[in-house]
Amino acid sequence: MTSRLRMWTLAGALAAGAATPALAGKIVVPEGCEAFLSVQMKECGVSHYWRCNEGPEGAVWEVHYDADGAFSMSVYSAEFQWLDSRYFADGTREHLVEEGPDPASLSELLDTGRDTYAFVIRETGPNGARDVVHQGYDRLTGRTVTIDGTELLETEFASTAMDAESGETVYEVFGNQFVLADERLFFLGPDTFRQDGEERENDASPLLFIRPGETNFGDTMPQFGCEGAEEIVFRPAPAAAARP
Template sequence: MTVQLRGCVAAQHFVCSADNPGDQWVTYYDQEGARYSSRIDAETRWMESINLRNGIIDVLEPEAEDHASFSTLMKTGRDDFDFWTRSNSGERLRNIGEDRLTGETTVIDGVPLQLTEFQMRIFSETGDLLIESTGQQFVNADHGRFYGGVEESRDWTGEHRETDDSPVTFAMPGEAGFGSTEPVFDCDMQMVLSRPFSGNAS
């Protein structure tokens, strides 16, 4: 499946026969080419994430206080998570947050989607808060995955960012746009707003 997103990004979704059942990949492309690829499992856990520009690879540590669970979100309307990732540079990060179904639904390019809200905090191994994010995403139970939306984040330097990578079109095999790696939407706009942030992180 090929998905065109806001923010001048195209996404290729695919599966590999050698992976575990339920695993799926996505590779994101901007105007300079492929930039990021990741693999999730059937519960949408972040099994492997690859920055294709700098070679940094993050993998999920098998032990977690509370792994992400797509099935729990679909059944109960909420899923909390608290897990660690480790990069090939040796950095360990703790990811704590929650996803919630809002009860709202929408249809984008013929695909029915449920809206979610999320909040997430990322900590260093020593417990320092590095990034705090909140926002809205979309989920499709049949696809078994999340799609981006409007997000606001703050990092340890005080930088504040607002992004929108909501899906705009979905193309399945045989449909126009399937397989395209050229982003279409918002490519002439600056989608990231950065400004100093003053205040206390909640």
């Protein structure tokens, strides 16, 4: 499903601890939780996933880093229903307030090949608060993709976000994503984002799947597509050779 910039709302969980924002280093997960996957992706991003003993059964947390450090943290249900997100740069939060008549269901997608959804997310931040209806569908294309030795199911999706009060379209996005069925996770793929008459092509597809004990597991620095954020290093020109 869409909406992969997300965070957590379990009572007391945020106060108990979170992944440590940093330009480089290793993630630190809350006590009682265990990280199980790091994913390096295109467009200068890396995400880390963990589960917690005291969280809802099957719930998964994700912290996402870009070149500047920790960008967002999110939590999803066992059905990969988006529950809550926090964005570190400005403190914006997006959390589920109403599942609506048709909550997202990964089980439905895997069992039938298609899942529709409609639910309400409340956005709060520097510009105030509003409720946004997210509705759309995910469909398995029947194609299996192998990335870094990991077998993924390809999906086709389309989603529309609408202001719950006015009914006006906030944005639309459509394209492809990937499902890691064994871990019940979605990953971004190539998509098209439309907002305010403008259109943008994105592709944050996964490139590396790193598991506990493997090199670079838990690293917070993205590895791919970060050329624009590389450190600028001044090197003086070589001294001119002395004339004989």
